Structures are given as structure tokens and as C-alpha cells.
Amino acid sequence: MEWTREQRYLPYEKHSALELLKLQAQAANSSYQMHYHVRPSSGLLNDPNGFSYYNNEWHVFYQSFPFGAAHGLKSWMHMTSPDLVHWQNHGLALAPDTEYDSHGAYSGSARVIDDRLFLMYTGNHRDADWQRTPYQLGAWLDKQNQVTKLDQPLFVNPDHISEHFRDPQLLKHDGKYYAIIGAQEKDTQEGHIDLWVSDELTTGWQEVGYVDCMADSMGYMCECPNLIDVDGHPVLIFCPQGLDKKVADYENIYPNMYLIGDDFDYEKAKLINSSQIPVNLDDGFDVYATQAFNAPDGKAYAISWVGLPDLSYPTDTENWANCLSQVKELHYQNGRLLQKPVAAMKELRGQAESFNGNVSHIKTGRQFEMSVDIAADQAGTLFLAAAQDLSAGLQVRFDTRTGKLSVDRSHAGQPVAPDFGTVRSVKLPVDQPLKLDVFIDHSLAEIFVNDGEHVLTLRFFNDPCQVWAGFDERINAHGTVWQLKNM
Ligand code: FRU
Helix, strand or coil, X not given: CCCCHHHHCCCHHHCCHHHHHHHHHHHHCCCXXXXXXXXXXXXXXXXXXXXXXXXXXXXXXXEEECCCCCCCCCEEEEEEECCCCCCEEEEEEECCCCCCCCCCEEEEEEEEECCEEEEEEEEEEECCCCCEEEEEEEEEECCCCCEEECCCCCEECCCCEEEEEEEEEEEEECCEEEEEEEEEECCCCCEEEEEEEECCCCCCCEEEEECECCCCCCCCEEEEEEEEEECCEEEEEEEEECCCCCCCCCCCCCCCEEEECCEEECCCCEEECCCCCCEECCCCCCEEEEEEEECCCCCEEEEEEECCCCCCCHHHHHCEECEECCCEEEEEECCEEEEEECHHHHHHEEEEEEEECCCCCEEXXXXXXXXXXXXXXXEEEEEEEECCCCCCCEEEEEECXXXXXXXXXXXXXXXXXXXXXXXEEXXXXXXXXXXXXXXXXXXXXXXXXXXXXXXXXXXXXXXXCCCEEEECCCCCEEEEEEEECCC
């Protein structure tokens, strides 16, 4: 269905309660629906927002258009968790209901300040001529999960920045508040990460300047920047749109990448000794708008939108789309990030079954974790979410002698964004054993390679009867499959 502007921006109160109930039922009953990942209660989900730890719970919000599979009038939906795995939905938290966020409560972050959680986000406002003003806004969340918006914007885009100015991450350093924001320079139409500072938080914001982190252009816009500390290293995670592929390789429509430095100079807005060439955070097909933060114990956690802007997905016809990734713990190793499942993921494990590489197929169902160890001199294909005769399914091809691994989703059901390729590959150390930890949740696969040296995340939309996994030939390997419980 083609959505008109009027349909996309119809105020929430003009939609009927019955319409919403029907959409919720449709999303819940879909055979592609996720059962242990954050998924939209109805309509479209995109970026994770406000990922934080407050009042003895983990919080994450997500960008939501509850009335269908379209990027319409956005709000924040609120989820909380005791362990980063079991999430409870608290419904709408930030509605697009003021002049400043009239056309969407866009992405932002959260930070505990005294006994409340401060939400900093972008209000998307458009006037009668459809001219956009991006307001940077604030709101307080209290211990009863009640939200109170600030009366006035924190700041707007300065003259030299275009209408593309959004997704603030609120930081604190040396007693001052800082925010990094995705921005586009008006004259050059180039993307940047812009740094702002304030002594008081709710007033007095001033621009420090663009973060110096890359010699090359980031493209025409940079969305969803995050600055976090990973094992003592400052890491910038961001989504550079229109990045030249000569600068860094990527195949998705828009990449989600990171840079690592030795230090971050807040006064000069500089990532010191930046790695300069950004690398893909995820090597799969569908990760975007990752949000990361440092928990009170200093550990860095990340959660991503599994979906990409400007693409359609097969469940659009069922009026819902997308989900969040599982939360990953981030670590630093030899100039790169390692991403690991959080400890509580093991609590989802139910019945276990061991297998070895002589078995041509095992019945996994559609909601499982599989851990596999493959010897150093092996080449073959691991089929997942496959037909019993392995004629269809996701294909994980590996060659541990040459150090190659690829995931092919071209034989795994309905095509998804085929224009952007159907195979994603990573390089592995040669002649080394390979360890895979695979999570499947109906239409979502998260494949951790060698304890998180790479993660390949993707959606696939296969025939629900395809509940098998196996190798296409004898492989020197052994592994375990666990059935996973609902979250
Ligand atoms: C990224 C993004 C953000 C924006 C939000 C709107 O996916 O475009 O830049 O704040 O989505 O939903």
C-alpha cells in the first residue's frame, strides 16, 4: 500500500482503538514474528532510543509508527528489563504531541540525572509549507515511568547546519553536559558529527564544532552517533549516509560503522589517534542505528535496529516491520570491537541436543541457539532454517583453510533488498578452527563468529516448514542446539 503524506502524519488520536487492536493482533500472529527479541507491538519499529540503566532496571525505547509498516509520525515506545534479555512493554512514552515534535519524536538518548532519567531527542517539526525545523528537546522520566517534557527546546540547528540535524546522544564529562548530534553542513551538504556543550543541561547549550575523526568525507549525512568507552578506548559508532565506498567497504544501502581512538578531546572535539577508516559494526544485511552506552559498572552494551531505511520488507503486507537485535556486550581486541551475547541469554536455553558433522540434518525448529566448532581444515556449507533435504535455507559457507565465511540468503525464502546483494562475507584467520554461535528467532538470524570477532545479522522470510539445519557433506565439527524460550 502506498501511504499518502496525510495518512503518515494523521494525529494518533484520529486513529481508532479498534484499528490499533487489529494491527496488534496481526503483528502478534504473524509466522515471521520474533519471540525473544524486542519487536513492534504494531506497525513499524526503527531505531533503539534511550538505552540506559535507571531505577534498578534496563530501559530501551524504540522509534515507532504504530499504525502500519510505514515511516510515518514517530513516537518512542518504552521497554524495561531486569537482565537485558526479558523485556516488558510499557507502551507509548514520548508522543508527537507538542508544537516542537509535531511531526515526530525522533531518535535520542537517555541519561540518569539525580533520581530521574533525562531523555534528549529530536523533535521533527514541519510548517504549513512542509519546511522542517529539527528541535533538540528534553523530557524527564520518573520512577513511575511518567514522562514530563520540557516546555522549551534545548536548541535548534545553527545557521550553517541544514534541516538534517538529529539523534543527540547526551554525555557528561568533567562536570559538563555534552551532546553529539548527526548533522549536515548546509553549504557543502556533507555529513558530520556535531558536538555541543552546556553547564546546566536544560539551558545554555553552545556548539563546540564538528568532531574531527575522519580525514575523508562521511558522505551527505551522519545519523545516530554514539560515543562510548570500550575497555578504556573511546569508540564512535555512527551511520554515515552516502559514504564513498572507496573510503570504506560496505554493501548495505546505508552502513553502521565505528572508529576507535586513544582518547576523546571534548574541548577540541577530536577523536585522538582515530582509526580513520570506519569499519562495519555488523557484517550482515540489516543492522542500523545501533545505540550503545556505558552501564554504571562501565561495561559497554549495544542494541541495534534490525532493518534499514528506504527498504521494504516482506511483512509490510502484514502491516508490521522490523525488530531490535539482542543486546551485545562490547569489548576491545587488537584495534577492533568484539561483540558478545549478554550472560542472561543463556537463561533462555531449554532442551539441548548435541550433534557432529556426520549428521546431515537436525530438526531445530524456528527458535534456537546453535553453537558449532569446526576444525581448521574444513570447507563446506552449514544450512540453517532449511528444508529437510537442504534444498532451501540460509547457507553459511566456510573454508577454514583459506579463512573465508559467507552467508547467502538467496535460497531462504522471499527476497529482501536483492538489489543490494544476497551474500555477505567476512575474512577469518587462515588454517584456524572456526566457532559459530547462531541465534535464530523465526525470521531473524544473528551469527556470532569466533566469539564475537564478527557478527552477521539478517532477516529472512522462509517457508515456516523449513525447520532443519545441517551440513551438505561430512564435516569435522561438533555442536549443540538449544531450544530457546520466549522472552
Ligand atoms: C534513523 C533515523 C534517525 C531519525 C529516526 C526517525 O533511522 O532516520 O536519523 O531520528 O530514524 O525515525
